[in-house]
Amino acid sequence: MNAPVLTKRIPTPPWGDPADRHIVDFQEYRRTGGYEALEQALSMEPEKIVGAVKDSQIRGRGGAGFPCGLKWTFLPEPDGDRRYLAVNCDEAEPGTFKDRLLCDFDPHLVLEGIAITCYACRLDTAYFFIRGEYHHQAKVMQKAIEEAYENGIFGPGGLMGRGGFAVECFLHRSAGAYICGEETGLLEAIEGKRGWPRIKPPFPAVKGLFDRPTIVNNVETLAAVPFIVQEGPDRFKTMGCESSIGAAPSYGPKLMGVSGHVNRPGCYEVDLGIKLSTLVDEYCGGMRGGKAFKGAIAGGVSMGILGPDQFDAEMDFDIGTRYDVMGLGTACPTIFDEETDMVAVARNIARFFKNESCGQCTPCREGSGWLLKLLTRIERGDGTSEDLDLLLELAGSMGSMKGTTICGLADGNNWAVRTIVNKYRPEFEARIVPKFVPVTIDSA
Numbered sequence: 495m496n497a498p499v500l501t502k503r504i505p506t507p508p509w510g511d512p513a514d515r516h517i518v519d520f521q522e523y524r525r526t527g528g529y530e531a532l533e534q535a536l537s538m539e540p541e542k543i544v545g546a547v548k549d550s551q552i553r554g555r556g557g558a559g560f561p562c563g564l565k566w567t568f569l570p571e572p573d574g575d576r577r578y579l580a581v582n583c584d585e586a587e588p589g590t591f592k593d594r595l596l597c598d599f600d601p602h603l604v605l606e607g608i609a610i611t612c613y614a615c616r617l618d619t620a621y622f623f624i625r626g627e628y629h630h631q632a633k634v635m636q637k638a639i640e641e642a643y644e645n646g647i648f649g650p651g652g653l654m655g656r657g658g659f660a661v662e663c664f665l666h667r668s669a670g671a672y673i674c675g676e677e678t679g680l681l682e683a684i685e686g687k688r689g690w691p692r693i694k695p696p697f698p699a700v701k702g703l704f705d706r707p708t709i710v711n712n713v714e715t716l717a718a719v720p721f722i723v724q725e726g727p728d729r730f731k732t733m734g735c736e737s738s739i740g741a742a743p744s745y746g747p748k749l750m751g752v753s754g755h756v757n758r759p760g761c762y763e764v765d766l767g768i769k770l771s772t773l774v775d776e777y778c779g780g781m782r783g784g785k786a787f788k789g790a791i792a793g794g795v796s797m798g799i800l801g802p803d804q805f806d807a808e809m810d811f812d813i814g815t816r817y818d819v820m821g822l823g824t825a826c827p828t829i830f831d832e833e834t835d836m837v838a839v840a841r842n843i844a845r846f847f848k849n850e851s852c853g854q855c856t857p858c859r860e861g862s863g864w865l866l867k868l869l870t871r872i873e874r875g876d877g878t879s880e881d882l883d884l885l886l887e888l889a890g891s892m893g894s895m896k897g898t899t900i901c902g903l904a905d906g907n908n909w910a911v912r913t914i915v916n917k918y919r920p921e922f923e924a925r926i927v928p929k930f931v932p933v934t935i936d937s938a
């Protein structure tokens with residue numbers, strides 16, 4: 495068990511008592527070693543920092559797991575005009591609550607990551623895009639941004655007066671739609687438009703906010719940057735795990751917010767690769783009421799479900815290939831016990847996606863409505879066995895991976911519905927009332 499990296503100032507079990515949590519302001523952050531990584535970064539060539547982040551092989555913590563350093567290298571050379579960092583703190587994926595913890599208690603860690611990233615990638619303006627419902631967190635972050643301006647991190651003469659480069663940082667509150675977390679929906683929202691995802695390419699690194707080069711990164715990804723700069727990529731790689739299937743590794747610590755039927759739900763900092771059963775039994779105090787594990791949403795409802803025989807699944811970026819879910823997602827699992835009605839779970843998730851579809855793509859707009867109708871019918875006991883097949887066929891046809899939609903919201907709907915039906919099919923079949931079909935004998 496490695497000492498905490500991202501939550502070292504946030505008392506988190508087993509390292510500390512959550513009752514001792516408080517907002518770490520600028521003075522306390524500085525006193526406890528904060529902004530020393532920025533000082534170190536400012537003494538380095540920007541390319542060296544990009545190289546260190548690339549060497550760490552850190553993969554994005556927002557859901558897609560894209561290598562962060564590689565993404566940064568997609569930026570074109572600076573041309574003297576604006577370049578942006580869009581910080582994704584939308585965190586609207588059901589069951590996900592990890593970025594919130596960082597905003598709640600250690601806002602300057604996130605701001606230090608932002609400052610270093612802007613310096614390394616030559617980005618002069620950062621927008622901190624925060625979920626509309628995060629009222630308290632928005633206030634905490636706004637106060638911290640003001641402190642960072644007052645103390646020479648942002649603004650003219652900022653970056654501690656040593657970067658030869660100024661960074662502006664603005665907080666932007668979302669109007670409150672899940673789709674605004676999709677990176678191009680987020681860019682549209684910052685531009686003041688409806689949060690409709692854009693067709694890619696062009697990718698944001700080339701043509702992003704206001705058509706200018708933009709890096710979009712998740713809060714937790716950016717919060718890991720000071721550690722990588724200060725301790726080096728090799729130290730980062732002592733945490734997490736190699737791939738067991740010859741794919742890219744899953745290095746580093748990860749915040750995992752666990753909810754559902756466990757004794758101690760909460761956000762825990764662990765090494766990537768931890769078994770789900772270890773997370774539940776050793777960190778969360780086991781299953782609530784000693785009941786049996788029935789399944790878990792892997793990391794946000796978009797990822798699909800881990801079945802009853804997948805309690806020992808390793809929580810790393812290989813999870814999709816190994817356990818028939820879409821991926822690790824946000825690594826915030828929701829745990830279900832033996833008494834859970836999986837038909838109701840599927841219907842509830844389908845309702846979420848139907849409500850949150852932005853409506854641009856027909857397969858997502860219409861398909862999400864039909865999935866909900868079919869699941870509602872089956873849950874009520876009015877479904878037919880054809881409905882179950884239709885459900886799987888319909889879900890399987892939706893998504894950007896299938897080339898039928900612009901963004902991944904429809905893939906999430908597809909994976910959630912298909913994996914729940916496939917892994918708990920007898921429960922769905924039990925709800926289907928056999929229909930009497932009269933047999934006609936042709937007497938001719």
Ligand SMILES: Cc1cc2nc3c(=O)[nH]c(=O)nc-3n(C[C@H](O)[C@H](O)[C@H](O)COP(=O)(O)O)c2cc1C
Nearest residue numbers: 554555556582584585586675676677711712715902
């Ligand atoms: C429907 C949808 C919602 C998303 N919501 C979020 C979110 O709330 N926060 C986030 O960081 N990424 C979210 N993403 C992923 C982003 O599009 C993007 O991959 C991520 O912000 C990149 O940051 P990272 O590389 O640091 O992970 C979402 C994607 C989709 C398709």
Ligand code: SF4
Nearest residue numbers: 852854855858899901
């Ligand atoms: S897949 Fe759905 S949410 Fe994404 S752009 Fe298309 S309609 Fe909108």
